[in-house]
Amino acid sequence: MNGIRRGRYALLVLGAAVAGLVALGGCERESKSDSVPASPKTGGARPAASEQPAPSEDDLAAMREGVRRETGLSAPSSTAGLPANHPPIGGPLPVPPAPRTAQKDYVWDAPADWQSQPPRSAMRRAQYLLPRVAGDAADGELVIFDQRSLSGGGGVEDNLARWRGMMTAADGSPLPPEATTREDFEVNGMRVAMIDVSGRYAPSQMPGMPASDPLDEARMLAAVVQADGQVFYIRATGPAPTMAAHRDGFKAFLSSFRPAP
Template sequence: MTMTMLRSAKVLPLVAALAAACSKTPEPTATSTPEPPAQTAPAAPTQKAPAAPTQTAPAAAQPAAGELAWDAPASFETAPNPNSMRKATYKIKRAAGDAEDAELSISQAGGSVDANITRWVGQFAEKSADSPKRSEVKVNDIKVTVVEVRGTFSGSGMPGMPASAPKPAYAMLGAIAETPSGELWFFKMTGPEKTVTGARADFDKLVNSLRVK
């Protein structure tokens, strides 16, 4: 066997091996698996603040049943109430020649109409021949009993209360108003006779203005 043939016999198997190696399918290149996108926690639902309760203005206070209203004449000067029983107090300027002003007190109390008239008349130690006078009028569904007394005024007329120094030539002009609900209101003017007599027209105006609120 010649040398050329030997070389050819060695080369052929080598070439065949190389060809077989080249014919193999190359291995796929490994690729990284994509990570799933990060999941964020769902946002908490937005909670609305509770609406503030609607506030309404408080209702105006209602007057008590049987409360009276009246119009005081300009000649009646408002004065402080001496006690809690008084609803109002007015001073009436004295007439010429009188030593004191007259006073009109307005109050609300118990007792019957007759019992209070008896008490008022009892405040006069001596009464004039035509005293007392009593009459009744109706004003806006309010029954009003009017009483007039003249003479020597002696004091409170209340049991256990001392009488004041007698005051001659005095007068009292009173009105007891009975509301439709049965409550009694007292309008009592006392003072020197001339002053009380001179204020009679204004007193009547006040009485005629009475009304239930």
């Protein structure tokens, strides 16, 4: 009886040992199947797809050149088929522009007889018709530009010199310096430089603007108003008698410039 019991116990121990070996072999196979083989070039773990470096612009250019040599055709660029302003595929993302800081705006009062008109150019901030006086064949015109609409506009002296150059003697020769009257003053904390010059008006042709015929016996009133964070460039031209009638209104107009409430 004791021999039979010892035999059964030995069979149980042997069975448990075999089961353990089978389980251990299965774990080994699972461990081997789950491992990632090393890359033969780097000797380390194979990088994930998201870690692969993007091709450089030089690489893309080399590939396009290879296609061109092989086929005689130009390969599409890295932006072909993409929406406008889309960055090149594989290229760096564009840097977003810095947010614009708030800037003051300004207002003014035009004389009651000046007629506001739609500006003839997107560069003009405003435009007015100055009614002619009896005997003149044309009205005067006043236009306002500002530093923002011109993306700059230049310095005070440069603009005054350019405006003076639009006025010549009757024969087209330059006017002498004494033909120009200049006034410098302040209004509401803003510096104003104003010129008054008479002669033959021969405006320079601006790109995208209709050509203007020269005007004999003309007069120009022009000014640069330097405000806080903004500069206004103002020019009024027309027949001399008409501009003489609007000179006081022009100075009152300049004196009315002020920050918007």
